[in-house]
Amino acid sequence: MSLAAYITLIMMSLALVVVFIRLVKGPTLPDRVVALELMASIMVGMIGVHAIYTNSSSFIDVAIVMALTAFLAAIGFARFLERGGPRHD
Amino acid sequence: MTEWLIMLLMLSSGFFMLLAALGILRLPDLPTRMHASTKAGALGAILVMAAAALFFTEAVVVTKAIAVILFILITAPIAAHAIGRAGYFVGVPLWEGSVKDELKSSYDPETHRLVSGLETAEELDQYRRNLDIKPRIKPKRRKNSSF
Numbered sequence: 265m266s267l268a269a270y271i272t273l274i275m276m277s278l279a280l281v282v283v284f285i286r287l288v289k290g291p292t293l294p295d296r297v298v299a300l301e302l303m304a305s306i307m308v309g310m311i312g313v314h315a316i317y318t319n320s321s322s323f324i325d326v327a328i329v330m331a332l333t334a335f336l337a338a339i340g341f342a343r344f345l346e347r348g349g350p351r352h353d
Numbered sequence: 354m355t356e357w358l359i360m361l362l363m364l365s366s367g368f369f370m371l372l373a374a375l376g377i378l379r380l381p382d383l384p385t386r387m388h389a390s391t392k393a394g395a396l397g398a399i400l401v402m403a404a405a406a407l408f409f410t411e412a413v414v415v416t417k418a419i420a421v422i423l424f425i426l427i428t429a430p431i432a433a434h435a436i437g438r439a440g441y442f443v444g445v446p447l448w449e450g451s452v453k454d455e456l457k458s459s460y461d462p463e464t465h466r467l468v469s470g471l472e473t474a475e476e477l478d479q480y481r482r483n484l485d486i487k488p489r490i491k492p493k494r495r496k497n498s499s500f
Contacts, residue, residue, distance in 0.1 A: 308425075
């Protein structure tokens with residue numbers, strides 16, 4: 265079980281690094297917002313794997329909060345872009 | 354048996370997360386990147402939560418995991434729609450290999466108005482009279498922005 269958790273965590277960390285490259289490269293603000301949203305999604309997955317690995321179910325609550333904040337941030341960014349934020353970042 | 358199923362769910366979740374990350378890095382423009390990240394990323398999170406529900410097998414945890422899965426299923430398409438819409442209105446360029454852009458012929462980015470081409474004469478007249486009302490979305494200010 266712990267070996268599978270290790271491998272999954274390694275894969276997700278690799279995914280975080282790859283998404284971070286897109287976050288730095290851009291080239292536009294919506295691209296970065298999409299990258300940030302995927303990062304939050306990967307964080308939810310990592311928290312779930314950590315809950316299984318440490319056998320403590322309280323971490324599921326943390327995953328709920330993480331998913332909620334990611335959704336609110338994405339909606340906020342979209343509203344900000346539509347209501348005339350800066351067109352270039 | 355259940356242990357193997359949990360391992361399989363976790364590993365496939367990691368695989369899908371990695372796939373989403375590769376898609377977001379390698380695909381050419383905003384809608385294709387969103388196509389990779391929204392679907393594969395949401396599936397990865399859902400698989401992890403299913404693995405957690407199978408692992409703990411307490412009613413409280415299973416309910417929480419199902420709540421997370423439902424929440425992701427509801428919010429992922431909404432967030433993707435909002436960002437994609439904002440990206441199109443802001444003027445993010447599409448990939449030059451894109452085959453279809455159905456909004457391009459009927460949407461005017463300067464006035465933020467949509468015309469279907471099936472309007473009657475008086476509807477078009479109404480449309481022209483309302484053109485000086487300030488649109489809620491401002492057009493692009495600089496022609497040579499650093500996209």
